[in-house]
Amino acid sequence: MSVPENLRYSKSHEWVRIDGDTATVGITDHAQEELGDVALIQLPEVGRILLADGAFGEIESIKAVSELYSPVGGEVVAINEALEEAPETVNNDPYGDGWLIKLKVASPADADVLLDAAGYNALLEES
Amino acid sequence: MSKQLGEPLLFELSRPGRKAVELPVSDVPDAPLADLLAAADFRDDLPLPELAEPDVIRHYTHLSQRNYSIDSGFYPLGSCTMKYNPKINEEAARLPGFARLHPATPPRLAQGAMRVLYDMQHILAEIGGMDACSLQPAAGAHGELLGLMLIKAYHEDHGNGAIKDTILTPDAAHGTNPASAARCGYRTAAVKSHSRGRVDIDHLRSLLNERVAGIMLTNPNTLGLFEDNIDQIAELVHGVGGLLYCDGANMNALVGRARPGDMGFDVMHFNLHKTFSTPHGGGGPGSGPVAVKKALIPYLPSGLVAKTADGAYTFEKPGPLSIGSVAAGFGSFMVILRAYVYILTYGREKISRIAENAVLNANYLRMRLGKDLDVAYNELCMHECIFTAKRQQKAYGVKAYDIAKRLMDYGYHPPTIYFPLIVHEALMIEPTETESRETLDAFVEAMQAILTEARETPELLSAAPVTTPVRRLDEATAARHPCLRWSCDVSDGANDA
Numbered sequence A: 001m002s003v004p005e006n007l008r009y010s011k012s013h014e015w016v017r018i019d020g021d022t023a024t025v026g027i028t029d030h031a032q033e034e035l036g037d038v039a040l041i042q043l044p045e046v047g048r049i050l051l052a053d054g055a056f057g058e059i060e061s062i063k064a065v066s067e068l069y070s071p072v073g074g075e076v077v078a079i080n081e082a083l084e085e086a087p088e089t090v091n092n093d094p095y096g097d098g099w100l101i102k103l104k105v106a107s108p109a110d111a112d113v114l115l116d117a118a119g120y121n122a123l124l125e126e127s
Numbered sequence B: 001m002s003k004q005l006g007e008p009l010l011f012e013l014s015r016p017g018r019k020a021v022e023l024p025v026s027d028v029p030d031a032p033l034a035d036l037l038a039a040a041d042f043r044d045d046l047p048l049p050e051l052a053e054p055d056v057i058r059h060y061t062h063l064s065q066r067n068y069s070i071d072s073g074f075y076p077l078g079s080c081t082m083k084y085n086p087k088i089n090e091e092a093a094r095l096p097g098f099a100r101l102h103p104a105t106p107p108r109l110a111q112g113a114m115r116v117l118y119d120m121q122h123i124l125a126e127i128g129g130m131d132a133c134s135l136q137p138a139a140g141a142h143g144e145l146l147g148l149m150l151i152k153a154y155h156e157d158h159g160n161g162a163i164k165d166t167i168l169t170p171d172a173a174h175g176t177n178p179a180s181a182a183r184c185g186y187r188t189a190a191v192k193s194h195s196r197g198r199v200d201i202d203h204l205r206s207l208l209n210e211r212v213a214g215i216m217l218t219n220p221n222t223l224g225l226f227e228d229n230i231d232q233i234a235e236l237v238h239g240v241g242g243l244l245y246c247d248g249a250n251m252n253a254l255v256g257r258a259r260p261g262d263m264g265f266d267v268m269h270f271n272l273h274k275t276f277s278t279p280h281g282g283g284g285p286g287s288g289p290v291a292v293k294k295a296l297i298p299y300l301p302s303g304l305v306a307k308t309a310d311g312a313y314t315f316e317k318p319g320p321l322s323i324g325s326v327a328a329g330f331g332s333f334m335v336i337l338r339a340y341v342y343i344l345t346y347g348r349e350k351i352s353r354i355a356e357n358a359v360l361n362a363n364y365l366r367m368r369l370g371k372d373l374d375v376a377y378n379e380l381c382m383h384e385c386i387f388t389a390k391r392q393q394k395a396y397g398v399k400a401y402d403i404a405k406r407l408m409d410y411g412y413h414p415p416t417i418y419f420p421l422i423v424h425e426a427l428m429i430e431p432t433e434t435e436s437r438e439t440l441d442a443f444v445e446a447m448q449a450i451l452t453e454a455r456e457t458p459e460l461l462s463a464a465p466v467t468t469p470v471r472r473l474d475e476a477t478a479a480r481h482p483c484l485r486w487s488c489d490v491s492d493g494a495n496d497a
């Protein structure tokens, strides 16, 4: 199970990458593995304001429908439109082309309270 | 589809002009269709298949031979209660007095059928510990919707309609519970389960306030465990003016032994197609009667049967507070009839044997199979038991999904998997009461063989099934690009998918 060092993680299995004042959010390798083949992803409109831990969409696999939560708050500035045609990208490349949304964050330091790779690995060990 | 199945579609078998019956020339004078129907109602692009009778019969017979049913083998689909459907039910349903009865027959000419409805209202109310019962809903989920509409009507009638906007459901609930609540206009909140797989009372307390219109509970719950704090839950929810809805999907564990009405539930549904042995799973329509306590009777839908002073059965005129009608007439009559026969076959004295043997069988499987496959919450279970393949997944990369597929090669219908959602790699096994010890033993041996394969030759499991007419289906593509109808434009390849 891949858990890249340079990302931050939520307990609900999303990752976030901070780049200046932009945060990119996706689901972890563990999450895509648990879900199984993804069939459908519902993402928010660009311009929506999200609170930290706020639900921003739904992901449907052949097993279940799960809610997506944003680890950090901010304004949605981009969504990964390619996923509509090819949702399987989330399974194939969860940390790369399978990203979900990009946010403009007011205080990038908010991400510091999230789990780092070691913390997320520990969480996976427990479950 | 057709290629893989090895059975051509009726559309592919079609030959222009071929037909099954030759109708005699009509001696009724005919009028041009255009005089009878509006132009907008005409279409000439509807290619219906043209076939001879033997072609049609063989087609459907071939398909039926591919079917797996409770009549062909063990069907341990958890939460679905795939019990044997006794043939005496069918015998009664085929009596001409029932089978030939037109739904619009005036009640005074259909007193036998009216009595079946009347008796079932009372029998189900008694089994549920309730005061009245509507037979209208067409399935469990439809019953949930009706139950919630009754709860809503009750709160509105008591002046609390605006404030009571929330329905609680446990995190282990069947998806239809929150869906029905949302459909009824409620917001939903999930109550956590504690480490013993029951409602976490502290979390419930934290969610309770005057906005709570009610809670939907399945008891035994979807983990196959009895909610042993049900008294306390009822007291807490009633304490904030909320009502208790019992999802009766698991009544097979209780019938004749314990009654939701006595546990504090105000309203419940039955799944006649589960607990009361009527065909389902492609075998027939469902039926989800809703039984209520006195306080909810005024809101019940139309279609209730009453008995007059001189012993005649009539449809009751709905009162001013009735929510109206949720289905045409009186529900799925032929299903209700079969369930009636089933209940009378056992009778009042013996009906509790259903629950007793269902629980015994589930615990037998838990003890025997639990040696090789972990039980999610290992304690006395009710009518079903939830196993987890988490250990097999970690050690051999074999998932519940693979085990389920491999079971098909061993000749079994797979159990329910990945439900409830709170159990990782869940396999939910419900044996039902009608299975013999020999059947259960054979199933355990098949599962043991599969678990040995998981350890030694896991690739057998990831390739399964190999003996079925179609191999492993690409469920993700089916969900991503559903092909839901035959298209005459075969060049697009849609029919080969």
Ligand SMILES: Cc1ncc(COP(=O)(O)O)c(C=O)c1O
Pocket (backbone or CB within 6 Å): B079, B080, B139, B140, B141, B142, B174, B176, B177, B218, B222, B247, B249, B250, B271, B286, B288
């Ligand atoms: C626990 C539970 N609740 C509700 C339902 C819905 O019942 P139905 O399929 O009759 O609509 C089911 C169906 O499997 C169930 O298992």
